[in-house]
Amino acid sequence: MTPPFTRILRDMPAMTPFVGPETLERRRGATFALRLGANESAFGLSPKARAALTAEIGRTNWYCDPEHWELRSALAAQCDVKPENIVVAEGIDGVLGIVVRAFTEPGDTIVTSAGAYPTFNYHVLGYGGRLDFVPYREDCRNDLEALAARARATGAKLLYLANPDNPTGTFHGRAAIEDLLARMPEGCLLLLDEAYAEFAPAHELPPISGEDPRVIRLRTFSKAHGMAGLRVGYGVATTRLIDAFNRIRMHFGVGRLAQVAALASLGDDDFAAGVVREVARGRTEYEALGRELGLNTIPSLTNFVPFDLATNEKSDRVLARLAERGVFVRKPGIAPLNRFVRITVGTGPERAALAETLRAVLREF
Ligand SMILES: *Cc1c(COP(=O)(O)O)cnc(C)c1O
Numbered sequence: 001m002t003p004p005f006t007r008i009l010r011d012m013p014a015m016t017p018f019v020g021p022e023t024l025e026r027r028r029g030a031t032f033a034l035r036l037g038a039n040e041s042a043f044g045l046s047p048k049a050r051a052a053l054t055a056e057i058g059r060t061n062w063y064c065d066p067e068h069w070e071l072r073s074a075l076a077a078q079c080d081v082k083p084e085n086i087v088v089a090e091g092i093d094g095v096l097g098i099v100v101r102a103f104t105e106p107g108d109t110i111v112t113s114a115g116a117y118p119t120f121n122y123h124v125l126g127y128g129g130r131l132d133f134v135p136y137r138e139d140c141r142n143d144l145e146a147l148a149a150r151a152r153a154t155g156a157k158l159l160y161l162a163n164p165d166n167p168t169g170t171f172h173g174r175a176a177i178e179d180l181l182a183r184m185p186e187g188c189l190l191l192l193d194e195a196y197a198e199f200a201p202a203h204e205l206p207p208i209s210g211e212d213p214r215v216i217r218l219r220t221f222s223k224a225h226g227m228a229g230l231r232v233g234y235g236v237a238t239t240r241l242i243d244a245f246n247r248i249r250m251h252f253g254v255g256r257l258a259q260v261a262a263l264a265s266l267g268d269d270d271f272a273a274g275v276v277r278e279v280a281r282g283r284t285e286y287e288a289l290g291r292e293l294g295l296n297t298i299p300s301l302t303n304f305v306p307f308d309l310a311t312n313e314k315s316d317r318v319l320a321r322l323a324e325r326g327v328f329v330r331k332p333g334i335a336p337l338n339r340f341v342r343i344t345v346g347t348g349p350e351r352a353a354l355a356e357t358l359r360a361v362l363r364e365f
Helices: 007-011 021-028 047-059 069-079 091-103 118-126 144-154 174-183 239-246 256-266 269-293 312-324 348-363
Strands: 086-089 109-113 130-134 158-162 189-193 215-220 233-236 304-308 340-344
Touching (some): 047 256, 069 086, 069 233, 069 256, 086 091, 086 239, 091 118, 091 158, 091 189, 109 118, 109 144, 118 130, 144 158, 144 174, 174 189, 269 304, 269 348, 312 340
Parallel strands (some): 109 158
Antiparallel strands (some): 215 233, 304 340
8 A cells, every 4th residue: 555645636636737749659659850840949059058068067966056156157147137136947837836835835825827837836736736727818819907807806825827928929018018917916926937928028127127027938958949858937026035935945957958048048148139030031921821722920039930720620630640640730729729839949951841840631631
């Protein structure tokens, strides 16, 4: 007999936030020719990051700096805050886990959009929280007024918003986010997930402050910096929050290679800017492809574009046909978003191959 699992675990719904493309490849017995489903960067690493990784590889017998001091200092300089305002973890996913753990008691209500980034929900359920969902608007944008109203009505401690958003690619400017903060109830913390911040106009991102107790800003090296496989993300918040997070976070979760690569990439502005420009070009191509095929697309400020297949059933079938032809993409699971297929912007040749396959698939309908 093993001991009983915790009540939280026993009551938890079975949930896999992500079925990885590797799992799908094992199931189908073949690899994908085009991997455009996880919003990974198609544009590789900064050459400076690559050099830093090569130089560090002989030191992987040593543990990493558990305080991520050099990386936090560089991030602090970039964000114009103190290193004490920054927590580094295994991607935004890791930071989300720390924040949820710090604030969620069993039964607490947490508010998010229905169909938003699922890893947040996964953590909330893992700590026994209760998720309260606000639907997306019919135009597929997050409903900021409804999110604030629901947080007030439920007395939520945490409110989650991705901006720019995944899976829609939509973006709310600075004034809208400031308005959301003003509408939120006293004592509610906004988790502002800015995984795609680099792809949005910098002047439209709210200024970062280490003094605002209402919000934690979440950023990552997984998207524009092309390091999803290394696992580095960070949060910027008040020192009071960061002090608390330091008491519960994993100290050696972000290894030496991840830390040096992130630091080097941060020092290579031209690289990330080049990725952002190429992604913008790719989005324009995808929009043109949508027009050619009679599919609406959602204007996106990320590294992916949602294509509108009109119904959930059709988008399911298109996704399956694409997979049969070796193309990995994903789609949102909840209305009104589930009629879309979400396609990551690849390299030029990958975009051309995607266009050819999508044309062929749609000819069969
Ligand atoms: C990709 C993505 C993440 C994951 O970030 P990691 O730093 O790789 O954990 C988090 N939030 C959103 C909205 C994303 O799209």
